[in-house]
Amino acid sequence: MQLPDSKDDFLGPTGPVATEVVDKERSMYRVHFPVAGSYYWPNTGLRFVVRQPVTIEIEFCVWDQFLNKSALQHSWMPAGPLFDIKAHPGAVVAVHLPHFVALQGDHVDVDLFQVAHFRKEGIVLEKPAKVEPHYIVLENPSFSPIGVLRKICAALYIPVSSNVLLYHHLHREEVAFHLYLIPDDCSIRKAIDDEEKKFQFVRIRKPPPLSPLYMGSLYTVSGPEKMEIIPPELKLCYRSPGKSQLFSELYIGHLGSGIRLKMKDKKDKTVWEALIKSGDLRPAATPVPPDLTDAPTLPHFLDRHREQLVARVTSVDAVLDKLYGRLLSDEQYERVRAESTKPDQMRKLLSFSKSWGWACKDQFYRALKETHPHLIMELLEKQELKEATRALHKLSS
Structure with missing residues (x-):
């Protein structure tokens, strides 16, 4: 485990309380509140009121993973982050869950808001105790993947x-x-x-x-x-x-x-x-580690992984459809399609990227990420491992 920057501290009755990074990839954190009281996490908007010392685990989740499986997606919209929170039962008096809905006027229609709990037996909606401008309040809460939903009203811009x-x-x-x-x-x-x-x-x-x-x-x-x-x-x-x-x-x-x-x-x-x-663009303001200051001069992802992309991209048509009209002309599109094999199609497509700037290559990368997420993640992980090894070698020498 590692400690994140002080900006990720909770603010509590005895001062800042540091969070531990349990799993960086899953965005999972752990924090121990040493005494009873109110603890606020400015980076997220989360607040806990606890009646005793307690250790809490917090994981950032994705709404799509849960809401897309439910009919609720047509009548309710996510109105804030989704967190998977774990705490000892009864230790938390109240939790303040952040939301981004701008409340209009003094009167708030609480019925427009629900807190979604995603449990093994299904989705449970809970009416909040209070709705405040930036958060809703649940008293004596139980925990699971949990977040704020706002009712969708027809023909109404929220x-x-x-x-x-x-x-x-x-x-x-x-x-x-x-x-x-x-x-x-x-x-x-x-x-x-x-x-x-x-x-x-x-x-x-x-x-x-x-x-x-x-x-x-x-x-x-x-x-x-x-x-x-x-x-x-x-x-x-x-x-x-x-x-x-x-x-x-x-x-x-x-x-x-x-x-x-x-x-x-x-x-x-x-x-x-x-x-x-x-x-605003001074290098001193750039949070790039000193040992990676030459990173901006490194080749783009497409150039670094050209060989793997040629060999392993299988849905070239899906990539082409995302780039057509944005990066590719009619002629270029047809020239790629005319190649007889997938590797040859990728070679032709990558040949066009030689004349593209960094931002155009970024668009190409994003199309690949959407169509081949597992391949791109694997290549990124290998790239990060290489860069970390290179940085350690520089430090040791």
Whole structure:
């Protein structure tokens, strides 16, 4: 086990309480509360009120794994993270579960919210004791995979608290950004952080939208005239942390004295704005270990694993369908299809990527990840092991 950064501490009556990382891959944590009282985890929004010292285990889960098997998915939507919590029975007086629904007015219709428990015998819905602006309260709770659901109302856009995540990657010829618009859900944010780190993209911390945005609505991204933005619109929607998230790619030759990014709604009202200066991109702000500072110059995933991709990608048609119209022209699409074997098709497809920039190769990678998740995960694990071995060798020498 290892201790995460202090930003993952709980805040309790005796001060910060560190969490232990039990299983990094499963995002499983353990924390021991030494005395009775209230403990708050700022990174997630979770709060526990305990009547005695207790050890609690918390695992981040994925709604799709449970909700897709139920008819509830058509009448209820996830309204916050899903946690699998384990604690000694009776030790927890109350739990505050985070949600991202923006409450309207003083009166709150508690019937619009339920807490879903996923148990062996099936799904159990529990009415919360209280619904507060950023969390719901369960008193004397029992635990299982548990999270907040919000009732879906026909023809109604649900206002939500949202977050804009901005990542950058400096190249020799251009500055590249990835921009996400997501509900304010810590599990989605964590999944995006983990994904972007694999390609040495670093998050630039900027304030979230100040006003609630609407689930299902489109928002237009704009920047300087010379900035290329693909796509120029983002839809605010809930996508499970286990799925690839929607984002816009932004490219500009150089920052100059700074650039201003905006996001507007359909009425042309600015809902988010940020100023990015060269100081935001300083290497000192990049959480890349010192022994991996040469990581951005490493070849892209496609180039590193070309041989394995040629030999082991079996559903080339599925990959082509995801790239057609975005990276591939009609002629390129047909040239790949004309090859007689799957390896030859992949060779032809990868030959086009030689002229692509880093961001285009990222799109190719994401298509592969969606169509061949097990293969990509295996190659990533081998890549991480190699890099860790290389880092240890540098330290030892």
